[in-house]
Amino acid sequence: MPSSAGPSIDTITEGGRVTQVGEGQEAEESAPPVMTFGAPTAGEILAERYELVEHINNDSAGRLVWRGVDVVLRRPVAVVLRYPGGDSATEMLQAAVAASRVIHPNLVGVYDAIDEGERAYVVREWVDGRSLRELVADGPLDPARATAIGNAVASALASVHATGMVHGNVHPGTVMISDDGRVVLADARTDGGDSQENDVRAVGGILYFALTGHWPHAEAPLRGATAGHGRAAIVDAVRDASGSIAAPRQVRAGVPAYLDDLTMDLLDPEIASPSSDVLAAELSRLDIPAEDHFLDQTGTIRFSADPGEDPSPLAAAGGRKVAIGIAGLLAVALVGLLIGISAFGGDKSPDTQPVARPSVSGAPAGATAPAPAPAVRNLRIEDVRIIDPDSSDRAEVRDAEKVIDGDEDEGWETASYRNNGKFGGLKKGMGVWIDLGAPHTVKSLQATLSSTGASAELRAGTADFPSSSSGDKQLVASYTTLIGQPFEGHDGTKMTFNGFDADKTYQYLLFWITELPEKDSGDGWKLGVQEIKVQGS
Numbered sequence: 001m002p003s004s005a006g007p008s009i010d011t012i013t014e015g016g017r018v019t020q021v022g023e024g025q026e027a028e029e030s031a032p033p034v035m036t037f038g039a040p041t042a043g044e045i046l047a048e049r050y051e052l053v054e055h056i057n058n059d060s061a062g063r064l065v066w067r068g069v070d071v072v073l074r075r076p077v078a079v080v081l082r083y084p085g086g087d088s089a090t091e092m093l094q095a096a097v098a099a100s101r102v103i104h105p106n107l108v109g110v111y112d113a114i115d116e117g118e119r120a121y122v123v124r125e126w127v128d129g130r131s132l133r134e135l136v137a138d139g140p141l142d143p144a145r146a147t148a149i150g151n152a153v154a155s156a157l158a159s160v161h162a163t164g165m166v167h168g169n170v171h172p173g174t175v176m177i178s179d180d181g182r183v184v185l186a187d188a189r190t191d192g193g194d195s196q197e198n199d200v201r202a203v204g205g206i207l208y209f210a211l212t213g214h215w216p217h218a219e220a221p222l223r224g225a226t227a228g229h230g231r232a233a234i235v236d237a238v239r240d241a242s243g244s245i246a247a248p249r250q251v252r253a254g255v256p257a258y259l260d261d262l263t264m265d266l267l268d269p270e271i272a273s274p275s276s277d278v279l280a281a282e283l284s285r286l287d288i289p290a291e292d293h294f295l296d297q298t299g300t301i302r303f304s305a306d307p308g309e310d311p312s313p314l315a316a317a318g319g320r321k322v323a324i325g326i327a328g329l330l331a332v333a334l335v336g337l338l339i340g341i342s343a344f345g346g347d348k349s350p351d352t353q354p355v356a357r358p359s360v361s362g363a364p365a366g367a368t369a370p371a372p373a374p375a376v377r378n379l380r381i382e383d384v385r386i387i388d389p390d391s392s393d394r395a396e397v398r399d400a401e402k403v404i405d406g407d408e409d410e411g412w413e414t415a416s417y418r419n420n421g422k423f424g425g426l427k428k429g430m431g432v433w434i435d436l437g438a439p440h441t442v443k444s445l446q447a448t449l450s451s452t453g454a455s456a457e458l459r460a461g462t463a464d465f466p467s468s469s470s471g472d473k474q475l476v477a478s479y480t481t482l483i484g485q486p487f488e489g490h491d492g493t494k495m496t497f498n499g500f501d502a503d504k505t506y507q508y509l510l511f512w513i514t515e516l517p518e519k520d521s522g523d524g525w526k527l528g529v530q531e532i533k534v535q536g537s
Contacts, residue, residue, distance in 0.1 A: 040064065040081060045071065047114050050079055050123055067126065070111070076126040077111060085120030095187070096122045102163055103485045103499050106156035108176070108186045128179045132206065133172035136213050140252060143259055146210035149175065151283035152183035154203050158277035161196045162446060162496035168194030170202035171217075172209050200273045204266025211248040211255055214238065216267055259286065281376050379534045382437030386412060387510060389472035390427040397467070403432055403532045408448050411530035414516060421455075421516040421525040431512040432529055433475065435464065439505035442536035445483070446496045450528030453517030457486035458497040459510040479510045486514070500536075509534070 045051045046068075054067045064081040082089050096113035103109075109125035132149065135141070141149070153175055160167050167185070174186040208216045214237040237245040247264050248255045262282075265271050274282070381404045386397040399412045412432070417424035432447075445458055461479035465471040484499025500506065511532060516525035 040066065046079065046121060047112070050077060050112070052079060068123070070123070078124045078126045079121055080124065081119055081121040083119045085115040085117050089115055089120035092122060093120055096124075098165060099187075101485065101487060101490075102160055102165070104156055104159035105182070106152045106184055107159065108184045125184075127176050127184060129177050129182075131173050132175040132177065132210065135177055136172065136210060140213045141210045143211065143254070143256055146207055147259060147283060147286050149177070149183050149210055150203055150207045151280060151286075153185055153206055154200075154276055154280035154283055156185040157196075157199050157203070158275075158280045159496070159498045161199070161276045162444065162494070162498070164492045164494060166194050166196055167199045170199055170206065172206065172215070175206060196276065197273050200276050200279055201266055201269075203276075203279060204263050207259070207263040208237065208245075208248060208267065211259075211263065212237070212251040214251065216245050262286075277376075376443050376535055376537055379436055379440055379442070379536050381434055381532070381534060383435035384532075385433050385467055387431040387433050387472045387475060387512075388427075389469060389476050390423075392469050394469070396430065400432065403529050406531070408530045411448075411450065411528045413450065413528035414513075414526055416519065416524035416526045417516060418524050421453075421518065422514075423516065424525070429476075429512050429514045431476070431510050432532060434509040434511070434532065434534065436507050436509075436534065439507045440536045441502065441504075442500045442506045442509075442534060444496055444498045444500070444535045445509060445511070446494055446533050446535075447511050447529060448531040449490075449493045449495065450530055451517050451520070452491050452493055454490055454495075454513060454527050455486065455488045455515035456490070456495060456511060456513045458483040459512055460506050461508045461510065464508065475510070476512070479508075479512075483509070489515070506536075 040046075040052050040055075042052055042054065049070060049072050051069045051071050052066045053069055056065045056067055058064055064083075066079045066081065068077045068079040069075070070077050082092060093113045093115055096110050099107075099110040100113075108127060110122065111125070112123040114121055114123075140146075153170065157167055157170070169187060170185065176184045176186055178184065202217075205216050208214065214235050216237040238251055239245050245267070247260050249257070249260045266273065266279075273279075384404050385400045388394065388397050396415055402411045414423075414430060417426070419425060423429070434445075436442075447456070459479040460481040460483055461475065463475075463478060465475040465478075482499075484497040487495050511529070513527060513529075516527045518524075519526050
């Protein structure tokens with residue numbers, strides 16, 4: 001989801017009209033873009049495919065935001081045009097290319113990025129809805145909805161981080177809530193000034209803002225926002241004389257203690273932050289009843305590196321004292337949650353994600369509590385082998401077990417091919433077949449490779465075939481279900497596929513390599529698959 005260093009696309013509703021504006025800020029209509037030739041017009045078709053329908057507005061960087069239609073696929077799109085293109089649009093275009101490689105239900109889809117020299121434009125998913133900033137303008141959210149939004153953002157970041165990228169632009173303007181309740185994270189930056197840790201801490205800011213209506217990062221206000229500029233101005237958090245922010249429970253009654261502590265821990269630079277996938281797993285287990293009684297008596301969740309350690313008590317306001325940090329950790333947090341909550345139950349709210357819900361005090365005696373959702377974990381791979389349908393000598397199918405031995409320094413590798421990365425024109429591809437032993441709900445597959453520049457895709461099938469050239473041909477032909485989007489010329493050594501259907505189970509997977517990278521020596525093309533891990537439940 002990286003985007004330009006300028007503002008990103010966001011959605012708000014003004015006077016009943018859905019608009020898409022930069023970074024959740026109202027556009028400055030008085031700040032037109034610099035154009036070296038005529039402005040676009042309604043009905044104009046860009047790249048022989050994208051018809052411009054309506055000029056929505058200009059974002060605060062002067063980019064034009066249009067509602068359009070992809071005339072090939074007949075779907076609505078958002079088109080963001082920048083004048084001029086060329087070198088000045090490099091970051092925006094590079095960001096769009098990177099964004100298009102990450103497919104996740106909580107990320108805004110990026111479809112195309114084109115530089116015409118005089119202008120450049122990015123074509124993105126059109127989202128009907130509102131930004132979190134606009135939503136909270138009507139008042140802070142209830143804890144259940146705030147938690148669901150935080151979970152969606154953390155899940156999106158986990159997908160981005162799995163590719164080695166950083167979002168770098170998480171704030172209330174880039175968190176969007178569609179009219180059907182979907183939460184999506186929009187445009188990241190690629191200027192290299194942020195880190196994955198900062199992304200995770202920004203989730204604390206999102207939770208704080210959703211719960212209180214205040215933004216805790218005074219040192220990092222929304223770019224382009226100016227005091228008094230309508231909705232662009234976000235109220236700063238309440239602070240004491242030393243500059244420390246007040247906890248959500250001090251700002252607003254009814255915030256559960258454990259959600260208050262989690263939010264403040266994420267914002268505290270002295271407490272080690274968890275990884276985004278661990279945070280997402282924890283938030284997926286937390287949901288708060290919408291009723292007015294919020295289990296304040298349940299106490300706090302504290303995070304400790306040692307499950308046997310006693311958590312430190314919360315100090316008085318202004319001198320908040322915490323246990324050792326949330327790194328490594330949030331599995332331990334669940335223990336604290338289960339101790340504090342007497343039972344699980346309740347219906348799913350239509351505008352939140354289906355996560356475990358703690359029951360309120362006074363639940364009917366003897367009520368049967370449903371089991372919590374299974375935790376995401378590394379799944380055991382029961383069998384693995386190399387698939388090589390276009391070779392009869394079977395010389396490259398050895399050492400398959402090395403891709404699941406836990407050692408990234410040793411793996412399976414192809415032979416060296418001359419002429420080109422398409423296996424020298426001799427093969428359509430090779431792959432690693434995986435058997436999970438039984439059907440599982442799968443969250444992601446990560447392949448660690450020996451070098452950058454490879455192209456690959458992930459397929460799923462429903463049957464095993466003999467380990468032979470003919471059996472491999474049958475297997476490849478029958479494994480037609482693609483998981484997520486293929487990686488082409490991938491610029492990292494880890495490929496993570498997240499496009500698994502949550503309503504389906506999977507037993508057989510095929511990591512299918514379509515193009516090899518050129519060796520550092522320049523002497524042919526070759527790739528090693530060092531390790532493959534599958535996560536699910």
